[in-house]
Amino acid sequence: MSNPTRIVYLLDDEPGMVKAVTRLLRTQGFQVQGFTSAASFLETYCPGSDSCLILDVAMPELDGLCLQRRLTHNGILLPIVFLTGHGDIPMSVRAMKAGAVDFLTKPVKDVDLLRAVRAALARAAEQREAAAISARLTLLTPREREVMKHVIAGKLNKQIASDLGTGEQNIKIHRGRMMHKMGLESVAELVRIAEKLGIGRSED
Amino acid sequence: MRISDNQSPVMWENGSLAIRLPHGKGCRVARGHRMACSLVAIFIVLTAVGATGSQPKRVLIVHSFGSVAPPFTTHSIAFETELVGKMGERVDLDEVSLDMARYSDSTLQEALVEYLQKRQSHWQPDLVVPIGSPAGVFVAQYRDRLFPETPILYTGMDRRRLPPDALEKNAAFVGENFDVPGFIEDILQIAPGTKNIAVVMGASPVEQYWAAAFRKEFEPFTNRINFIWLNDLSLDQMLERTRVLPPDSFIFLILLLRDATGVTHNADEALQRIHAVANAPINSIFQHELGLGIVGGRLYQAELEGIESARIAVRILHGEPASSIPPKVVGPLSPRYDWRELRRWKINENHLPPGSVVLFREPTAWEQYKAWITAGVSLCLVQAVLIFGLVANLVKRRRAERSLSESEERVALAADAAQVGAWEIDAATNEVWVSDKVRDLFQIAPGTTVDYAAFEERVHPDDQPLRDSAIKRAIETRGSYEIEYRIRLPDGTVRWISGRAHCISDGNGRSTRLLGVSMDITERKRAEKEAMEQRDELFHLARVASLGQLSASLAHEITQPLSIILINTQVAQRMLAGDTPDIAELRDILADIVGENIRAVEVITRLRALLKRGETRRLPLALNEVIEDVLRLLRSDLAARGVTVQTTLADGLPDVPGDVVQLQQVLLNIVTNACDAMAENPQKDRILKISTSAQPGKVRVSMQDQGRGLGESDASQIFQPFFTTKSHGLGIGLSISQSIIAAHHGRLWAEPNEGCGVTLHMELEAIAPASS
Numbered sequence: 001m002s003n004p005t006r007i008v009y010l011l012d013d014e015p016g017m018v019k020a021v022t023r024l025l026r027t028q029g030f031q032v033q034g035f036t037s038a039a040s041f042l043e044t045y046c047p048g049s050d051s052c053l054i055l056d057v058a059m060p061e062l063d064g065l066c067l068q069r070r071l072t073h074n075g076i077l078l079p080i081v082f083l084t085g086h087g088d089i090p091m092s093v094r095a096m097k098a099g100a101v102d103f104l105t106k107p108v109k110d111v112d113l114l115r116a117v118r119a120a121l122a123r124a125a126e127q128r129e130a131a132a133i134s135a136r137l138t139l140l141t142p143r144e145r146e147v148m149k150h151v152i153a154g155k156l157n158k159q160i161a162s163d164l165g166t167g168e169q170n171i172k173i174h175r176g177r178m179m180h181k182m183g184l185e186s187v188a189e190l191v192r193i194a195e196k197l198g199i200g201r202s203e204d
Numbered sequence: 205m206r207i208s209d210n211q212s213p214v215m216w217e218n219g220s221l222a223i224r225l226p227h228g229k230g231c232r233v234a235r236g237h238r239m240a241c242s243l244v245a246i247f248i249v250l251t252a253v254g255a256t257g258s259q260p261k262r263v264l265i266v267h268s269f270g271s272v273a274p275p276f277t278t279h280s281i282a283f284e285t286e287l288v289g290k291m292g293e294r295v296d297l298d299e300v301s302l303d304m305a306r307y308s309d310s311t312l313q314e315a316l317v318e319y320l321q322k323r324q325s326h327w328q329p330d331l332v333v334p335i336g337s338p339a340g341v342f343v344a345q346y347r348d349r350l351f352p353e354t355p356i357l358y359t360g361m362d363r364r365r366l367p368p369d370a371l372e373k374n375a376a377f378v379g380e381n382f383d384v385p386g387f388i389e390d391i392l393q394i395a396p397g398t399k400n401i402a403v404v405m406g407a408s409p410v411e412q413y414w415a416a417a418f419r420k421e422f423e424p425f426t427n428r429i430n431f432i433w434l435n436d437l438s439l440d441q442m443l444e445r446t447r448v449l450p451p452d453s454f455i456f457l458i459l460l461l462r463d464a465t466g467v468t469h470n471a472d473e474a475l476q477r478i479h480a481v482a483n484a485p486i487n488s489i490f491q492h493e494l495g496l497g498i499v500g501g502r503l504y505q506a507e508l509e510g511i512e513s514a515r516i517a518v519r520i521l522h523g524e525p526a527s528s529i530p531p532k533v534v535g536p537l538s539p540r541y542d543w544r545e546l547r548r549w550k551i552n553e554n555h556l557p558p559g560s561v562v563l564f565r566e567p568t569a570w571e572q573y574k575a576w577i578t579a580g581v582s583l584c585l586v587q588a589v590l591i592f593g594l595v596a597n598l599v600k601r602r603r604a605e606r607s608l609s610e611s612e613e614r615v616a617l618a619a620d621a622a623q624v625g626a627w628e629i630d631a632a633t634n635e636v637w638v639s640d641k642v643r644d645l646f647q648i649a650p651g652t653t654v655d656y657a658a659f660e661e662r663v664h665p666d667d668q669p670l671r672d673s674a675i676k677r678a679i680e681t682r683g684s685y686e687i688e689y690r691i692r693l694p695d696g697t698v699r700w701i702s703g704r705a706h707c708i709s710d711g712n713g714r715s716t717r718l719l720g721v722s723m724d725i726t727e728r729k730r731a732e733k734e735a736m737e738q739r740d741e742l743f744h745l746a747r748v749a750s751l752g753q754l755s756a757s758l759a760h761e762i763t764q765p766l767s768i769i770l771i772n773t774q775v776a777q778r779m780l781a782g783d784t785p786d787i788a789e790l791r792d793i794l795a796d797i798v799g800e801n802i803r804a805v806e807v808i809t810r811l812r813a814l815l816k817r818g819e820t821r822r823l824p825l826a827l828n829e830v831i832e833d834v835l836r837l838l839r840s841d842l843a844a845r846g847v848t849v850q851t852t853l854a855d856g857l858p859d860v861p862g863d864v865v866q867l868q869q870v871l872l873n874i875v876t877n878a879c880d881a882m883a884e885n886p887q888k889d890r891i892l893k894i895s896t897s898a899q900p901g902k903v904r905v906s907m908q909d910q911g912r913g914l915g916e917s918d919a920s921q922i923f924q925p926f927f928t929t930k931s932h933g934l935g936i937g938l939s940i941s942q943s944i945i946a947a948h949h950g951r952l953w954a955e956p957n958e959g960c961g962v963t964l965h966m967e968l969e970a971i972a973p974a975s976s
Contacts, residue, residue: 063843109774
């Protein structure tokens with residue numbers, strides 16, 4: 001896996017907060033970009049890196065939750081850590097449901113914030129990985145997809161051949177092509193990814 | 205009673221003759237002629253300029269019997285006084301006395317002639333005036349030797365006594381011509397039953413002459429009157445005789461210069477002594493004796509003779525030839541009588557000749573005290589009238605007083621009920637009048653005098669300047685004032701007084717008074733204060749309620765800096781845990797921490813002020829700053845509600861007087877209301893525009909929202925208590941806001957916008973900017 005740049009975006013209308021959090025993250029080796037308005041953030045942000053966003057909920061013009069919705073709407077999967085002065089439970093539930101990594105209340109402890117940031121970045125990495133797998137999946141032929149499902153299900157080649165009504169040799173070829181297209185070397189890896197992407201379960 | 209003969213400088217005073225005796229030479233002037241004398245002196249000075257060295261006219265008076273020998277003395281005094289007074293220029297008077305009563309020896313006369321001749325080598329007279337027949341006879345006899353060229357004025361004598369040719373040579377005459385039978389007739393006129401007349405007379409040569417003359421003249425009466433001649437007696441013997449005269453006697457005193465025993469007498473004194481003892485009435489010849497004891501009749505006046513002779517002397521001295529002046533005989537005066545003597549001798553006034561004058565009338569009680577009685581009666585009358593008037597007036601006044609006192613009572617009742625005291629100050633004299641109520645109010649003891657200072661010292665020191673300036677202005681402008689001030693009573697209690705006064709002036713500034721009333725308004729003030737406190741409490745409760753609604757945002761306002769502080773602190777800790785901490789960064793962090801800390805404290809302070817229950821305090825405020833303060837406080841709330849505030853604050857606005865907390869409360873209310881109104885708007889339409897502007901004498905704040913607007917409701921309705929369109933809140937926010945602005949003498953009103961929403965305007969009186 002490649003190791004793309006990891007950027008922590010920070011949006012808070014309070015400059016003091018932006019400054020302090022930036023300071024904290026930089027000491028921990030994160031690359032940080034701070035903004036005090038949503039507009040300036042949206043101008044600067046470009047997807048394609050393992051990034052996350054620390055977002056203040058209460059902001060004039062465009063509040064945090066609205067921004068989250070807008071990003072999702074635009075297909076930007078940016079893990080968000082909400083940081084709020086006066087969050088309440090309904091607000092946090094809404095945020096979490098919309099895919100927020102965490103919902104932290106000020107004043108926040110550095111460790112909590114750092115853990116949330118790390119989690120967000122991990123999520124970003126996973127999302128990038130998942131996206132890559134999804135892209136590979138599209139390369140598979142229907143036969144190769146079927147074979148993959150059976151492999152994930154833990155069936156042997158002979159069982160798969162029998163289920164699909166073809167020869168064992170054919171199954172071996174499809175299986176080999178499938179593993180190649182997916183960039184995988186072991187069945188174990190395939191199973192882990194399949195679990196992560198939820199492949200197979202929904203189709204059960 | 206005092207009688208003065210106009211023709212005479214001799215005055216009757218209290219019934220006795222006051223005679224001014226000559227003393228010394230020169231300008232001997234009776235009091236009445238002093239002015240004339242002064243004029244003479246002035247005249248002399250004036251004429252002296254043109255006639256330098258002119259000598260005063262020299263007049264030699266030759267007395268017969270010495271200087272004190274009535275009636276001659278009377279004559280000479282009148283003469284000298286009149287002469288000096290009428291002369292018009294300086295007169296040098298000299299006198300010489302023959303003293304003929306005493307000395308009648310011819311050898312002495314010769315010596316006297318020699319003496320006078322020697323005198324004349326030093327002092328040559330311009331006129332010689334012998335007074336009395338002895339002097340006249342002497343001068344006539346020795347004239348050729350003594351005064352051959354000098355004019356002579358014979359006077360004070362009977363023409364019969366002079367030598368026949370005496371008046372032919374440069375001489376004039378002023379004298380009497382005694383009507384001797386007349387004297388007897390006068391006596392018989394008043395006392396017709398007179399049988400004896402005792403004749404009192406001296407024994408000097410002149411008296412002897414007259415005795416013979418009179419004896420001769422009396423002869424026609426001797427058949428009916430027995431003349432008792434006392435001229436050969438001493439005065440004492442005369443007194444003895446006159447004491448025991450037979451009934452129907454009269455005493456006739458002719459002259460008494462020297463009695464038979466050679467003792468010289470003052471005739472007037474002798475008369476008085478005789479009068480004291482005599483048992484019969486007395487008569488005499490000369491007017492000056494009236495009052496000394498004679499009854500009276502046709503009397504001869506020596507003064508008149510003196511005055512007449514002086515007038516002729518003036519003419520002679522002015523150059524008129526003495527011979528050209530006809531001899532002048534001065535007759536007797538009209539009959540005059542002494543009332544006392546008439547009464548004493550029971551002489552009926554009906555017997556007095558027609559045209560008689562009765563002098564020395566001792567008036568009856570009525571006559572004597574006529575003036576007093578008249579005055580007394582008049583006074584009584586006047587008093588009676590006055591008393592009647594006063595009584596009438598009193599009755600009227602009583603009536604008026606009754607009605608006045610009734611109205612006063614009513615006024616007093618009203619004043620008492622209203623706790624009103626009246627007072628008056630005279631600005632010029634500082635005199636103060638106060639009603640009893642004022643004394644009550646100011647606790648000034650009854651009976652003590654009240655002045656301005658007594659008032660002044662009661663006034664609370666804080667309120668003195670206010671009161672002083674009000675009074676001063678009222679006096680200066682002749683206007684009035686109405687003030688409320690505190691007084692401090694001796695026991696330390698403080699009371700509120702409402703003072704109203706009006707300055708009254710009489711127009712020309714002479715009198716300026718301040719009329720006023722004072723009223724105790726402590727109770728009203730207490731009620732006002734209570735109402736104020738209740739209102740403040742209401743404001744406070746409303747404020748606390750609004751802040752309660754904002755508690756989350758407000759908490760955020762505090763947690764925000766605290767969060768920043770926490771993060772920064774932890775960063776610093778991490779850095780310090782490392783091997784090579786970045787000192788510059790640490791310094792930066794600490795500065796940020798301090799900054800955020802201050803910010804947190806400010807927020808708390810602001811909040812505490814808003815939450816505090818305090819009494820209203822008016823201070824000059826910059827409205828822009830108040831707005832910015834409120835927006836800072838509401839920042840989190842505005843952010844949380846997604847409301848954007850656009851401010852357009854005018855520069856250079858004047859301050860407004862206000863209570864900062866209450867005005868913040870109003871702004872906070874309006875802003876949160878606007879936020880509520882825009883809650884359902886999309887966030888981009890949640891814009892609150894706040895602007896400030898200067899209006900004439902005022903400062904205006906306008907807050908324009910884009911909310912639901914007023915809907916069906918009236919623009920004024922939103923200020924009604926409990927009016928609300930919101931699901932939360934009591935609806936008292938705007939009502940209270942309006943009360944607060946009203947208490948600031950300002951105005952708060954709503955105006956629908958053109959599009960959507962409402963604009964609330966708040967206007968406050970501006971403090972006039974200090975002129976530079």
